[in-house]
Amino acid sequence: xxxxxxxxxxxxxxxxxxxxxxxxxxxxxxxxxxxxxxxxxxxxxxxxxxxxxxxxxxxxxxxxxxxxxxxxxxxxxxxxxxxxxxxxxxxxxxxxxxxxxxxxxxxxxxxxxxxxxxxxxxxxxxxxxxxxxxxxxxxxxxxxxxxxxxxxxxxxxxxxxxxxxxxxxxxxxxxxxxxxxxxxxxxxxxxxxxxxxxxxxxxxxxxxxxxxxxxxxxxxxxxxxxxxxxxxxxxxxxxxxxxxxxxxxxxxxxxxxxxxxxxxxxxxxxxxxxxxx
Numbered sequence: 440x441x442x443x444x445x446x447x448x449x450x451x452x453x454x455x456x457x458x459x460x461x462x463x464x465x466x467x468x469x470x471x472x473x474x475x476x477x478x479x480x481x482x483x484x485x486x487x488x489x490x491x492x493x494x495x496x497x498x499x500x501x502x503x504x505x506x507x508x509x510x511x512x513x514x515x516x517x518x519x520x521x522x523x524x525x526x527x528x529x530x531x532x533x534x535x536x537x538x539x540x541x542x543x544x545x546x547x548x549x550x551x552x553x554x555x556x557x558x559x560x561x562x563x564x565x566x567x568x569x570x571x572x573x574x575x576x577x578x579x580x581x582x583x584x585x586x587x588x589x590x591x592x593x594x595x596x597x598x599x600x601x602x603x604x605x606x607x608x609x610x611x612x613x614x615x616x617x618x619x620x621x622x623x624x625x626x627x628x629x630x631x632x633x634x635x636x637x638x639x640x641x642x643x644x645x646x647x648x649x650x651x652x653x654x655x656x657x658x659x660x661x662x663x664x665x666x667x668x669x670x671x672x673x674x675x676x677x678x679x680x681x682x683x684x685x686x687x688x689x690x691x692x693x694x695x696x697x698x699x700x701x702x703x704x705x706x707x708x709x710x711x712x713x714x715x716x
Contacts, residue, residue: 444593451648452487453497454480455683458505458543461529466507477529484533493589496533499683500541500607500652502526503555513547516554523558531560537583539605539650540565541684548618552578564650566604567631568611574622582635584642602644604635607652608665608684627662628653629670636676646678654685 454477463476473479488494503509503526512525523531530538540563544552549570556563556578563579570577583603588596609625628651636647649671656666658673668682 445591447493447589447591447597447599448491449493449495449589449599450487450491451495451497451679452484453499453650453681455499455501455681456541457498457502457526459503459509459526460505461508461526481533495536495587495601497603497648497650497681498530498535498538499650499681500539500605501543501683502530502541504543504546513551513555517547517551522554524555527555527558535561536585537561537603538563539652540568540579540607541652542607542611542614545611545615545619545623549574549578549622564603564605565607566635567606567609567626567628569624571622571624582639584639584644600643600645602636602639602647603650604632604639604647605650605652606632606671609663610665628667629660629674632671632677633674636674640676647676648679649677650681652684653682655682
């Protein structure tokens with residue numbers, strides 16, 4: 440219809456690089472720090488959900504490591520303690536739709552990571568980090584196809600199929616090689632994202648969201664680059680792209696002017712939320 444009443448307004452939110460900061464507390468200094476913490480983002484996320492009937496929430500990785508609290512929780516699980524991990528429990532209260540793995544999720548090895556992943560209430564994906572043959576069941580699938588009944592502008596319901604893929608620096612396998620012992624295989628992010636996005640399209644995805652635990656990088660990075668955001672943004676099958684990992688503010692003086700559809704709300708790199716749409 441020309442008035443657009445059959446269209447769907449969809450708002451996408453994404454947290455990135457939480458690094459275990461759930462509460463606004465500095466565990467090293469032993470005092471409150473209002474600049475950090477997933478809890479500080481809760482009012483912002485709730486406000487978006489109140490203003491817009493169609494909101495999806497994602498996480499872009501590096502949630503598991505970063506302060507003494509999360510290290511103690513990880514050690515507790517490694518010793519056979521009950522789950523879920525405290526960071527996972529906090530994330531479960533926010534009803535995430537999907538997430539991906541960052542490089543720091545592998546810091547404590549695969550057995551602990553498997554235990555952590557079992558506690559999640561939402562699915563995770565990783566398209567370019569996979570396990571070598573003989574290393575057990577896959578950690579997470581290479582892509583997700585989510586089905587959501589959303590509200591159109593005319594008030595009616597419509598089914599939307601959202602493909603979700605995730606990538607992280609291929610250097611992850613090298614950075615944690617002593618703990619991973621060759622069990623983790625890493626592929627170039629652009630090659631993996633292109634392949635998985637095309638596969639999700641063939642499975643019926645109406646849109647594809649890419650969770651890239653990677654910085655902007657250059658337009659034509661070398662194969663295996665740690666930061667490949669600009670090259671990932673150029674992939675034709677990608678409709679929405681989230682970046683992280685580099686802990687830098689966006690936009691910067693050297694970066695192209697941000698699109699009016701992409702608004703970055705940052706408190707500090709440890710706890711940020713990005714909105715798209």
